[in-house]
Amino acid sequence: MHLLLLLLALVLVAINTFGAWAVSRRKPPVARLFLLAAMLLTVTAVAYAYRLSEAFWFLLAGTLLGYLASFLNARLVLGKVEWPNHLLRAVLLAGALALAWLFVLLRYAHAFIHVTSNRVRYRQPVFSAGFVVVVVMWLLLAVNLLGRA
Numbered sequence: 749m750h751l752l753l754l755l756l757a758l759v760l761v762a763i764n765t766f767g768a769w770a771v772s773r774r775k776p777p778v779a780r781l782f783l784l785a786a787m788l789l790t791v792t793a794v795a796y797a798y799r800l801s802e803a804f805w806f807l808l809a810g811t812l813l814g815y816l817a818s819f820l821n822a823r824l825v826l827g828k829v830e831w832p833n834h835l836l837r838a839v840l841l842a843g844a845l846a847l848a849w850l851f852v853l854l855r856y857a858h859a860f861i862h863v864t865s866n867r868v869r870y871r872q873p874v875f876s877a878g879f880v881v882v883v884v885m886w887l888l889l890a891v892n893l894l895g896r897a
Contacts, residue, residue, distance in 0.1 A: 754796040757807055761789045764814045771821055778824065781817035785810050840888070847885050854878035 768782035789810035795803035815838065854877050861871045 751796075753803070753807060754793050757789050757793040757796060757810070760807075760811060760814060761786045761793065764789065764810075764817070767814070767817060767821070775821065775824055778817055778821045781813065781820065785814035785817055788813060844885065844888055847881050847888075851878055851881045851885070854881065 764782045764786035768779040768786065771782070772779040788806060792803055792806035792810055795806055815835070818838070854874055858871060858874045858878060861867065861874060
């Protein structure tokens, strides 16, 4: 579990660093907020590496700070932004990202079964689950594209 949360913290560091770079010329205060979130999440990754008990709270604070920076950036760029809609978009994006990684893990499991025992009765459910994940991702894309039309 610590390794998974460590990787999550590092992914969030990359996302917040990209956010800081993306808005650095137009909105330096928002870029500083993204960088502060990235720094806090870097501390979180180190805390998870050393298995410190405070790491979860650092992760929560860094995630909330990154969300606040993203919300302020959207508010400044788009004008009126309602926080529940912004939070819903963030949750849907995180869900789509989780589905994509789930598909990758299912493909690795499918390949592992194929290379080792190659029993179709074990391999077929893993393949079917991956297929369902891809269909759900396509449906999310379709809903997103139809919503913008």
